[in-house]
Amino acid sequence: MSTYFAILTQVGEAKLANAIALGQTLKLKKMGVGDGNGALPIPDRLQKALVHEVRRADLNQLAIDPANASQIIVEQVLPEDVGGWWLREIGIYDEAGDLCAVANCPPSYKPLMVEGSGRTQVVRVVLIVASTAAIELKIDPSVVLATRQYADDKAAGAVMAHEAKANPHPQYLSKIDGEAKIAAAIAALVDSSPETLNTLAELAEALGRDPHFATTIADALALKAPLDSPTFTGTPNAPTIPHGDNSARVVNARALAEATQGRAGVQGLSGANHGASPANKFTVSALAVTMRNPATGQAITKYATGALTADVAVVGANGRDQAAVIAGTASVHLHFIFNPATGVTALLWSASADAPTLPAGFSFFAYATTIRYQGANVI
Template identity: 95%
Template sequence: MSTYFAILTQVGEAKLANAIALGQTLKLKKMGVGDGNGVLPIPDRAQKALVHEVRRADLNQLAIDPANASQIIVEQVLPEDVGGWWLREIGIYDEAGDLCAVANCPPSYKPLMVEGSGRTQVVRVVLIVASTAAIELKIDPSVVLATRKYADDKAAEAVMAHEAKANPHPQYLSKIDGDAKIAAAIAALVDSSPETLNTLAELADALGRDPQFATTITKALALKAPLDSPDFTGAPRAPTIPHGDSSVRVVNARALVEATQGRAGVQGLAGANTIASPANKFTVSALAVTMRNPTTGQTITKYATGALTADVSVVGANGRDQVAVIAGTASVHLYFIFNPATGITALLWSVSADAPTLPAGFSFFAYATTIRYEGANVITPMLVRGAKVFYANDSSATRVLSGGAVTSPTSPVDCSQYVPANAARAILHCELQLSSSSTAMFLLSIVVLGMQFAPVKFSIATPDTYMQGAGTVEIPLDSDRRFNYAITAGAKGGAYIAVMGYIVPNGDC
């Protein structure tokens, strides 16, 4: 038997066998050296420590022997600033600090520079193992020294890998590739131009072959009114600003008349149609109606209108403002109209939300409300109370969310089928049906443009119980009449949301 050899300890053998069986790796981390207390020790499988350890540090190399695939090479570099002791025994430890392999070596003294001589010494141990795949070949390069051979090998590997690449310098463009890329860019530029503007001649024609094109454009721009203190001529127009706007926007004649002579509006509006089934008639009354003549700006107020009925199947006063039957649409708009010659106040249906076509003799009108229309002269059963419009049927008929998941939806919930475009707010009935395996507070949130509303909130006090809560909320919607929702995570069940109605500005807002 050899005098100098290395073996796995019983602990090392057991850990290596366990790693192989579980498909894991044995992580060797440190190497210790010792002087054997002055005597050359014989490695023993039962060892759990060196006879007399003098130094322990991280490994500098842990790799498979290129000459023998069943052998592991373990190295540590002893720098110049350690020593002053003999080297007779070597131990290899895993990351848990257990001695996994032990070896002895010919006695060698490691001097220190203060003793008059110093050197850097490499300690190498070769282990024969059952499976090199079960040894994790990993070291920490930030805390170890590299041998000259290790550095040379790594440099040689990097150079060979670089030279093996088909194009090791892709940042540099060859002349052939450069010419091809320039030609392709020019072709793409021409190809992306309109067919009639991809030559210089066509561009010249488009500019009127005017050699003084810049001067011509400059003179044309000089005819335009400046942004600073412009002087308008002719009959310039400006949009009508909303009522109550106190900004510095330009005021047109209509806004001025409305501000000085009053605006149309309805107070105390109440109405309904047949609840049993959709019908073609709708009846309303109002405490006061201020109607306006859009041509003169004059207003007139009528009090206690009494019950008036509008029939969407007929044309004219108390009917619709167009000859043709109104095509299928989501809503129709109801107006109070007034004939100054006869003193008659009536109703009028229109598909326009702000500009109805008045019957002959009628010159004043005021917007009253918007009702859902199902087409073919059929009006959805609804109730009107002031600015609020309610669906008269069961809320499930206008449900926009059924069993919404606890997780947030991937897309917004669309209410446009039941909420008209001119509505200021939607009135939603919200219901939360949940069960939870733990006690918690649960919340249904309605989210619109970053604003959060919470119509339903309750606690589940007993695990694995079912809870149900409901609430009503008035919310604005986004420009597409949609909202998002969220439910507190940690429960099973879902949300049910129906449109109860909506709010339209008519003087009662």
């Protein structure tokens, strides 16, 4: 912990918090110094007075620390005609006379001229506050002294403000000269404009005669997503990238699920019309079938499925996924389906190649093949 430091007192904290809450300011007015009764005191937020105050006078300056915007610098000038005591403690008071901040400092003796030495000394305290905007200097300029730095800064600021003016000495330009310069500037502007945009009417027409053109453009641009970290609304779509693509392209949900949670697929598929009922049944087997749950993206693989027969004349597992009879000459799609609760693998005919309606209990599927159905025959 630092040996020398400054803190707000409990009273000062409460007054500053109240000022911030009410949109007002805490008016700091005076600074007191003391000798601590011969010992270096430790600042205490419960203090209401210095240990041994030897002098109290108006502040000379209160400003925001240029190196830290959350700190304020409080200053008082001790003239050469005060002193004869040690400086070990400092207090800052508001206009009501309450001690709002307290600090200690390295012991320093303030001499008087009658002792054979004298000096003007600046006492400076740096405070960390919740809001520098809520602190105000209550000052009587007729009774305070200004430091050399304060005077230099004020003078330099005034000079810079004067020189920053576009025309600090307008009295040196006559009305005729001013009008001539304006006329020349307008002529130069017109001469450099395209023929179709060198009048105010043409400019207004080009802007769609919109008196709020800037607002219109700003509103339109606000609807556009920025190039840097855009946030889209609605339902933006992105292409489904090919399996195995490792480029930096945008990935949609389907591609991401397939890439990270497995893809459906059938290996070693073989099949033919059922021997006993070739008109409406089809029998297939596969060496391996990877089926996906479209709701969760989870994948499961079954090996050596054995011969499975799908009957287009019935509805449900090992049949079709719709109650109506499949129309003649229609393309029907055969899928492997899986029931995780029973462990049953079955077949399913569907008019959809990628979104069959699964029977109750079945939640995984994999597309197997597409067959042309003509009338009562599976070809």
